[in-house]
Amino acid sequence: MFLKMRQLLSLLVFVVIFSSCSEYQKVLKNEDSSAKYEMAEKLYNAGDFKKANRLLEQIAPKYVGKPQGERVMFFFADSYFKIGDYNLAGYQFERFIKSYPKSEKLQEAAFLGAQSYYELSPKYSLDQTDTDKALVKLQNFINTYPDSEFFERANIMAKELTTKKEKKAIEIVAQYNKISAFDFSFLTPAISGAENFLSDFPGSIYREDALFYKFNASTNFAINSFDSKKAERLQSAKVAYNNLKKYYPESKYLKEADDMLQTINKELENFSK
Numbered sequence: 001m002f003l004k005m006r007q008l009l010s011l012l013v014f015v016v017i018f019s020s021c022s023e024y025q026k027v028l029k030n031e032d033s034s035a036k037y038e039m040a041e042k043l044y045n046a047g048d049f050k051k052a053n054r055l056l057e058q059i060a061p062k063y064v065g066k067p068q069g070e071r072v073m074f075f076f077a078d079s080y081f082k083i084g085d086y087n088l089a090g091y092q093f094e095r096f097i098k099s100y101p102k103s104e105k106l107q108e109a110a111f112l113g114a115q116s117y118y119e120l121s122p123k124y125s126l127d128q129t130d131t132d133k134a135l136v137k138l139q140n141f142i143n144t145y146p147d148s149e150f151f152e153r154a155n156i157m158a159k160e161l162t163t164k165k166e167k168k169a170i171e172i173v174a175q176y177n178k179i180s181a182f183d184f185s186f187l188t189p190a191i192s193g194a195e196n197f198l199s200d201f202p203g204s205i206y207r208e209d210a211l212f213y214k215f216n217a218s219t220n221f222a223i224n225s226f227d228s229k230k231a232e233r234l235q236s237a238k239v240a241y242n243n244l245k246k247y248y249p250e251s252k253y254l255k256e257a258d259d260m261l262q263t264i265n266k267e268l269e270n271f272s273k
Contacts, residue, residue, distance in 0.1 A: 024051060033059045037068060044075050049082035070100045074109065081112055090116035111150040114138045118157045124168045131161050163205065169197050170206040170213075177213045184224055190217035208244075212253040215240035219260050223267060231271045234264050 024039065040055035056076040063069040077092035093113030097106060114137035120130040138158040145151060173193040180186035194214035198207065218240045222233035241261050244251055251257065 028055060028058075033062050037063070037072065040072075040075065044079060049079040053079035053083060064099075070096075070103055070105070073099060074103075074105050077109065078112065081116060084119075086116040086119040089113070090120070107145050107148055107150070110137075110141050110145070111148070111154060114141050114154065115157065118161065121161055121164065124164045125171075128165055128168060131165060135161050135165075162201075166197075166201050166204045166206050169201065170204075170209055173197055173210060173213050177217055180217055180220060184220075187217050187221040187224070191221060208248045208251055208253070211240070211244040211247065212251070212257065215244050215257060216260070219264060223263070231268065234268050237264055 024043075028036070030036075036055045036059045040052045040059065043049075043052035043055070052075065056072060056079055060072055060076045063072040073092070073096045077089055077096050080086075080089035080092055090113050093109045093116060096103070096109045097113065100106065103109070114134060117130055117134035117137050121128070121134050122130065135158060138154050138161070141148070141154050142151065142158065148154075173190065176186050176190035176193050180190045191214060194210045194217065197204070197210045198214070201207070201210075204210070215237065218233070218237040222230060222237045225233050238261070241257055241264070244253065244257055248254075
């Protein structure tokens, strides 16, 4: 008896699913935009964003300029977001913002559009074009909607992406420093790279590293200079050391930096005789 009940229940579920699928396929293939709109909204509200998206894709152009057009376009963009197609989500949210600048959904669309690019941002070692796009979108949102319910989330995402860019930048500087120990032609790029990092990311969590890399490269650059330039460059290296010590008196690099400073002072003694 229990087994038959389970079989009947399974059959009922199958019939409901089959009937639902048949109805969806029927609406998908016909030309009735109203029926597609009604089913798309029903599917969207039920969380079946993939099926809703297929219907919305068909009817979105037909609802441009109509009363339901705003609703259709928002659902269309958001359904892309919900299924993880962030490229098209970002594009459709931008279209929505341009088409309906007075919409009640404008703020949400701006945030979700920015978040779409945030989701596309790759790991730090790869090209950061999408990260740059996301940061521009997020910063625009933060500046435009300081009282938004999404403000805090936008700030968190922007900070995360900025840190990602900082990590990529500091690793390039570190690589220049490493190579410059064997190839002196990389000393100047190592110094300028550290300076650019400090200028571009003054509040970075990697600031201590950048200050040390600048000092390290400046020291090696000075020591390997011709005598006519050496004294001046040694003094520049001391300035770099003082900056590291000033901002990070207990730096993780302090012992190594102090040893390098002794080398600098010994070299400078040759110019005081």
